[in-house]
Amino acid sequence: MTPREGIYGLLAEFSTPGELVRATEQAHQAGFRRMECYTPYPVEEAAVALRFHKTSVPLVCLLGGVMGMLTAFLMETWITVWSYPMNIAGRPLFSWPAFIVPAYEWTILFAGLSAAFGMLALNGLPQLYHPLFNAPNFRDGASTDKFFLCLEATDPRFSILETRAFLEKFAPVSVVEVEL
């Protein structure tokens, strides 16, 4: 493992969602791209300021659902027509209306599991380590009542002094360096 050097970014803490959104919007206009907001509940306006609206969770969910439906229906057909044909009250072997119910349930099962685990996978969770938890004020506030903006060091516009001065303009509670 390579030794961790340098910093992850600069973390500005705000007390209200309004201040956070204003700072994020300004940072985006100033050309920052590698940045992220951290809030204790979903703040839609922050996502707008980050220009992040498209997720592929619905697509993953749809694919899962289609897969579940096909799996169940084809399995039922194969079982009742070819693998284990039985005469049940004189019904045809391919009695597809009866197959709809399990196929319906597995559509929902696969779609739901895909949505849940797809969301986690796209988010990169579970994640055992993240540098942000090194910031002393992050753990107390981010999951309770504080709103954070992190400008990351990998952004080409990032420089510790100038970026700090930029963030100080929005009167944050604090700006701290996040160690890697």
Add this chain to the structure above:
Amino acid sequence: MATKSPIDDPRIDPRTGEYEVIAPGHTFRSVTQKIAGLVLTGNTPLGWFGGLTVAGGVATLLVVAMTWLFLKGVGIWGVTIPGAWGFAIINFVWWIGIGHAGTLISAILLLFKQTWRNSINRFAEAMTIFAVVCAGMFPLIHLGRPWLGYWLFPYPSTMNVWPQFRSPLAWDVFAVSTYATISVVFWYIGMVPDFGTLRDRAVMPFAKYIYGLFSMGWRGSTRHWVRYESASLLLAGLATPLVLSVHTVISFDFAVAAMAGWHTTIFPPYFVAGAIYSGFAMVLTLAIPIRKFYHLEDLITLRHLDNMAKVMLATGCIVGYGYCMEIFMSWYSASHWEFFMMWNRMFGPMGWAYWTLILTNLAIPLTTLWSRKLRVNVVYLFVLSLLVNTGMWLERFVIVVTSLYREYLPSSWGTYRATRWDYMTFIGTWGLFTFLFLLFVRLLPMIPISEIRMMLPQSKIRPGGADAETVVEETL
């Protein structure tokens, strides 16, 4: 609202005339501390230990009854021919119906943007899962040879035998197992951000470790929240048709059979409405003592009780319509068997069960719930919720037993009498349910913290990006 409440009641919003969803004066930190504090506190209330002991004691009845059942077989129950379905099926339908209100609250009310549901959805979902645990046991122990229960699932066995997909009993396996899985996933995904909060607020290293593990490294990133919200909405959209299908499939177990009183098309909607009716009654049965015991009157307010009572009133009316339609169809079908079944149900040897359920499911709730005074009367609602749950259990008893014990051929008529093992199993599941629920309120956040934060006035940002403080001053 027809009845005017006193205007000086601070819990009533003067603009709408309704009770506030959350009592005014809370901040992000105060709701977080209040809810997380219930879990992270070092002082477990003595009453909780008392409750756990009693519930655990009652749950041992289930262990004893199951042990005896596995040793002796289903002959220890009251099931005979013609009454081959007894307590096990009644309890299965009753418990799974109770679970449905949890999914309704967490999924359907989310889709309808009923934000008041946020306070009650977590423990309603917990109720769903524990009810499904109790329900799922019954068909398995009813198999006769429960250790072969895995034969129900389609898997490539060396015997080359597969399930028979034209039978509603095979559909049941798919419906109930999907329902249990999706309920658990929905519940867990909903708790991930709150696990993050608990991880950050925990003091004990072990609690930090466990909640940290369950939070999966959640850090509240905005991009994560967008995907999270999208997944929540999708899960709600999937759980809604699922919950409707589960009780529909259960009603098919009856409706597909050619028995008088079972073979009707009204069963699916009537079963679903009845399930939601009894489920909301169970939510009230749980919510009323909990909000009192943990002092959560600020978060589970009279508005919640009022709204739940309204849902009960609406679903109760649908159930009442179902009862009327059953009576009408037994006459209109011009079938001798249907007509006799209804006569026997009302005036036969088990007529008492029918009239008790009419009293507790229709006569009492549907006459009194129109009054707002009674809808916000905590004691009355608690008693009523117990009555409705009794009535809904009797409804399933009436459906299962009265159609079976006097079927087509009078020469094969019999009766149904539950044995002590039936009662022990049933009462034992109450203990198991309460035991699991008590563990839940102690170890997990019973109210979704992040969703409550969203309901506070401070969370709103004015269009144009103005600072939020001005909004706070206006609303508080």
